[in-house]
Amino acid sequence: MKILDVIRDERLTLSFEVFPPKTDAAFEEVLQATEEIAALKPSFISVTYGAGGKGGKYTMEIARRLQNADGVETLAHLTCVGAGKEDVRAYLTAMKDSGIHNIMALRGDLPEGMTPEDMKRSAYPHASDLIREIRSMGDFCIGAACYPEVHLESAVQAEDLRYLKEKVEAGADFLTTQMFFDNNLLYNFLYKLREAGVTAPVVPGIMPITAANQVRRALKLSGSFMPRRFTSLVDRFGTSPEAMKRAGIIYACDQIIDLFANGIRHVHVYTMNKPDVAGAIQSQLSGMRGRTF
Ligand code: FAD
Numbered sequence: 661m662k663i664l665d666v667i668r669d670e671r672l673t674l675s676f677e678v679f680p681p682k683t684d685a686a687f688e689e690v691l692q693a694t695e696e697i698a699a700l701k702p703s704f705i706s707v708t709y710g711a712g713g714k715g716g717k718y719t720m721e722i723a724r725r726l727q728n729a730d731g732v733e734t735l736a737h738l739t740c741v742g743a744g745k746e747d748v749r750a751y752l753t754a755m756k757d758s759g760i761h762n763i764m765a766l767r768g769d770l771p772e773g774m775t776p777e778d779m780k781r782s783a784y785p786h787a788s789d790l791i792r793e794i795r796s797m798g799d800f801c802i803g804a805a806c807y808p809e810v811h812l813e814s815a816v817q818a819e820d821l822r823y824l825k826e827k828v829e830a831g832a833d834f835l836t837t838q839m840f841f842d843n844n845l846l847y848n849f850l851y852k853l854r855e856a857g858v859t860a861p862v863v864p865g866i867m868p869i870t871a872a873n874q875v876r877r878a879l880k881l882s883g884s885f886m887p888r889r890f891t892s893l894v895d896r897f898g899t900s901p902e903a904m905k906r907a908g909i910i911y912a913c914d915q916i917i918d919l920f921a922n923g924i925r926h927v928h929v930y931t932m933n934k935p936d937v938a939g940a941i942q943s944q945l946s947g948m949r950g951r952t953f
Pocket of ligand 1: 707708709737769785805806812813814821823827
């Protein structure tokens with residue numbers, strides 16, 4: 661099944677993201693977590709690609725198992741920064757041979773030591789270059805990243821939107837957002853995106869923050885605006901792991917319910933490989949998930 665068909669479904673649906681291990685030693689533990697998340701039967705699972713282009717073999721292995729053994733539709737991420745054409749083509753062929761037809765096409769963050777000039781000289785300087793390559797290799801459903809709060813390297817939103825449009829024209833079928841903690845940022849972004857002539861479906865990505873130490877990391881990765889309503893939760897409950905986890909789950913559910921109430925039908929949840937968090941979100945939304953309104 662194509663992810664595009666999941667997104668177009670009239671019912672309210674959820675999908676989950678997992679990330680692969682960094683080492684062989686952590687493989688079994690991550691696999692166990694991803695299988696528990698798969699047992700929740702989300703409408704699909706995305707498997708990220710190791711930062712700096714590392715860890716592709718684990719992405720492939722986990723994606724393969726989810727797709728074929730667990731029977732969950734899988735979206736495998738692929739980054740192109742620093743990658744050669746032969747490797748990318750071989751990877752895509754292996755994905756296709758494993759029955760994986762949904763690829764999230766990303767540039768990736770520049771690895772340490774790589775300058776913007778090095779990047780421009782590389783085989784695929786931007787995600788749009790990778791998208792063109794994937795499109796030329798057959799019938800993949802292709803996702804791409806978008807940034808309601810503007811990508812950290814873009815000077816202004818208009819520039820970011822111009823390049824986003826290029827990604828869709830290159831062949832991206834849908835867009836998934838960076839995490840955000842204030843839904844108004846998404847609604848403003850959607851308005852500007854449509855005004856810029858981009859009609860591809862947008863899947864909001866929601867990150868449940870369930871531990872105080874996740875806040876700094878999330879901020880560093882995404883530069884996301886943290887509303888006072890959210891930071892108050894961390895101030896109040898951050899020192900109590902159980903209370904912070906509940907508050908983070910409820911905050912994420914509140915965001916998702918507001919998205920559903922405002923016409924969004926599909927939401928992607930960044931689970932951070934936590935089956936209990938994924939399961940709690942799913943059960944909070946029972947009665948809505950899988951239904952049309
Ligand atoms: P691009 O689309 O290439 O954009 C990067 C920057 O370059 C933007 O500022 C853009 O405006 C600009 N730009 C784009 N095209 C051009 C052009 N032709 N000329 C000049 N400027 C241009 N990282 C991982 O390592 N692994 C993952 O699995 C992963 N998954 C992600 C999933 C989602 C949903 C999101 C939102 C991000 C993910 N990331 C992942 C992080 C992502 O790799 C970084 O944000 C990276 O810095 C940009 O990737 P991109 O695909 O958006 O790049």
